[in-house]
Amino acid sequence: MDVLLVRPRPDRETIGLQHVMVCEPLELEYLVSNVPDGIRNRVNLEICDMILEKEPFISIVMRKKPDLIVFTGYITHVGTIKDMCAEVKRLFPNSLTGVGGVHAEVVPEDFIDPSLDFVYSRNGIDGFNITLEGMLKGMSPAEIRNNIESSGEMKLSFVYRHPDRESVRKYRSEYYYMFHRPCALIKTSYGCPYNCSFCFCKEITGGKYFTRDLKDVMDELEGIGEKEIYIVDDDFLFSKGRIREFLRLLKERGIEKKFLVYGRADFVAENKDILREFRDQGLQAVIVGLESIRGQDLDSYKKGTDIDVNERAAKVLLELGIELYATLIIPLDFSRKDFSDLTSWVRGLGIRFVNLQPLTPLPGTSIFCEYEDKLLYPRERYEMWDMAHVVLKPEHMGTRAFYLEIVKAYYRIVMRPKNVLALIRRYGLGMNLKMLSGSSRVTMQYLGKVVRGI
Template sequence: MSVVWDFWSNFYERLWVQRVSLGPTRRAVLARLAGRLTPETRVLDVGCGIGELLGEVAREVDALEKTEGTGAVRLTIGQFTGVDASPGMIAKARRRHPELSFEVRDASALRWLIEAADPGEKKFDVVMCTHSLPYYADPVQVLEDMAAVLAPGGMLVLAQASANSTYDAAVLSMVKLTTGTASYYSVEALKTMAAGRFEVESVEKVPTAWFMPSIVLMVLRLKGGADGENNKDAAWAQSPTKALRGGGLGPTKNSGPVPKKIMLLRVMPDPETIGLQHVMVCEPLELEYLASNLGADGHETQIVDMILERRSLQSFLEALRPEVVLMSGYITHVGTLKETARVIKAWNPKIQIGVGGVHAEVVPEDFLPGTAATASEADEPPTFDKIFTKNAVFEARVWLGGGTELLAAAPCTASPEYTEPDASGESLSPTKLSGESLSPTKLLPPDRSSTARYRARYYYMFHNPCALIKTSYGCPYDCSFCFCREITGGVYSERPLDDVIEELKGIPEEEVYIVDDDFLVSEARVLAFCDALDAAGLNKKFLIYGRADFVARHEHVIERFKRSGLRAVIIGLESVRAQDLSTYSKRTSLAENEQAAAILRRHGVELYGTLILGMDFDKDDFNTLNLWLKKNKVHFVNLQPLTPLPGTAIFDDYKDRLLVPREDYPKWDLAHLVLKPEKLSVRAFYWEMLKLYHKRVASPAHVMALIRRYGLGPVLRLSVGSARVSLQYLKKIAQG
């Protein structure tokens, strides 16, 4: 994010928003501070930019000093302090206001200002945060830290563009194209986020041009004179192992489940991740499975989807008061999951936290103590009380005292979660449930009512709204770059089609995404599925995963499935170079890829192709790939630089050649370069990727075809999401 603001810092004072947004905000803040400043007032500006507001406040205090007869200016270094994550902004602020203090600091480092202060130096009387809160990944934590640096009774002046209407939201969605990831919170959301530490003194709308979105100015007072510090270490007065085993969650064979209040939490992706989240937000199917199966054991569950929520995590903790929080995610979420767990433990150390998902199942050690991204994290106590490494739903049931019928088949039950280090001092390791009775085909179906308030906003590109369903588990193939088989220990299992049809009957959405690793495994099963759909009178539109070789050899199946609702197929084409297909153990041919594309096109089924870009790619290879895609009329492509994910067969081959550190989790998104290109610079490689995306996806002819097929609204929505992805790549190109 700082790269964007470094760019704008070059001409920040000349931007047109100074006249219609930043200038009016500064005037409103100064008016609100009138009569409240004294010559001793200490002021902190968070996200200070080039120091314009802080400079004007300092001049007001200067005028006060002269009015009171003190004569010379007595401003002290540190009395007026500005912090900003952008080195470019701070450099210009220091040139413009050498008499003030400016620091290149992320808002998450505010407490440093107090820790680094001279003994006896008091905290700030006023903290200002104008037009920067929307850009912080964890605004609640920033508010907490602003409370920590305020003196008792101190004032927080908060101003920002605020989405309080449909018009506001529409305009601000366009603003994000120039600023990057942002959340323009409504007034109510801001009040909720601040409620834990502040009292609202006033709320007003900043007067500005008619076409501008709402800009709100809030003045808040620190509650009760608290200094914002919490005793975060109290929960770990006992040893980490004892803390992990505490809480009474480990059941015995004779114990029944004690009902718990459980928050099922989906976290927001890290802003650094180049993500499909800009063109799709799918329902959290794994959390819905937990909701139904834990609910059957008598627990009270609620799903909180932070991707869609505008309220803070703390507001949900306050409202729900959970005893247990369960989360899941991919490798890109590991850091966010850890940080979220730390926030939850800081709020209430007694809350038990479990984590699962495909990465936890394949590489659980990433969630263990001592595997943190920084040395300071490694010294912290464990934040997870349970790592689900086999089947999260069954393990969660046992851990929470249910599923007692599973214990006979699970020699390692829920307690202990970790084994003690042996004499050699080896690290703690997670336990695993095992046994035939843990087959995922025995799960209760997901509880989709648990996401009722979100369902209208779950979509996948043009499939909107879109539901998810899983009809099989695992994959019968063993491609070297993929760990689908690893998740299920190499076992592939299918749900009975009768159960699948019954679940489909309860899905209200017309668009359904079958998220099997490969739905096109058995000709007989696919045809039986089509017959069952017709017999049940179900009219759905399906998006599925499949392999090119199946499509190439079974055109009649595609034709039949099309009549029963097949709309699109995601195919791992992987490469247009035969040697790559062999290296990846794909067991398909270039000819089969071309046949599959032709068959799907012939029957009006959309092809979403994924391709792996080898590190030996040069410009000619990118051109060859573009020509192949153009020849075969493949427009929707997901270009993935070769990424040796931890847990895959190829990781060990590349672990000594990583460009991105193993612990820099947000960048392991199959979009960042984690290996160094051999023939192109990093900047040139990203540029070739971006050009290829736009040649295939954004060509005028293709855009017009999409509008004719899907309508203008959906195409505009996808275009905005694509623009955000492009902006992320442009940042990478600028960084080199």
């Protein structure tokens, strides 16, 4: 039986972070490695990463004539995946199709479509294996769906084999995150222990949080060839005891890697000593959701931090020489003065990288219902939900002007001469030129919004 596992290329309308980062499809690698031993020799699995693949998707399908095609994607991929499935069904009506990933788990109804046979809304690895077993036994799609539905509640423990990184050998050298090249992913926990109102992460596990055994994490790290490691936990900097044990095991095993992690501002502000130890064992950068320069915004987001905490966190990372990748949400009541204040505040803290995201109430989050009647676009314009489009009407300026203020703020922060020279010294001219090329493509997409107003 031939099976294709596909990560689609984003829609052209989607403002693409893939211009500055393309990470490995970890969820598909887990599917490959966790096929039961009893059927592994009866199934031919191939991952097609269409972000990097040169051969057109339809050409691959015509050549492989797969029995099953399973897609992964976010909300921005919903329309694209449905279109790809419809094309598969047109060419090969007997081929079966499925979809998994975080959006399928939280808002599975978005994938209801005649061209999609299976939507893996929980325990995707198990659901995929049930599909394989059912197909090999000659079951109908309806029988397989019934088996998937009766397979039990969401698992809150990690009982799976490590991802099969060899399954993307042809693409591996091209996976990166900004200056971290080449870069591998690892996940050591699931869910988030916090309750921010705008966050999609906590919805994936129904608000539950659980961690992997760190010895198993070390076993996986030892098998990763890349030096740069992106730990994609929703919040790796959570438990002081767990981080210290992580560092102890790194030293005990002689593992030397460079790490990029997510972390909250309050942890960073209060734990300079732990971060210093982590830096000495490879911590290069921390992605921190500073979210806002206004206290009332932080309160409404249920962030549990304040401006002072954010400022202290930025200073700690600056003093330790750890790169800060700051994310900030831009509320729709921002005026030009607010944009100016934000720019001055960020520059004053010495922050060199920002991701400025217009407030986006993602379907599936607790704040979506508050804004559902204020959307600029139909809910079904999935390609627009990239947290870069303005999907709600700005209060103090037009949409075009709002996009332009975002672009101006970004360039005033990231492209100021002092910043550029520091980045060249740290990462080299070649790496910076690649980043400039990628960020310029994103800028052109934004400028297109300024011109067209959509």
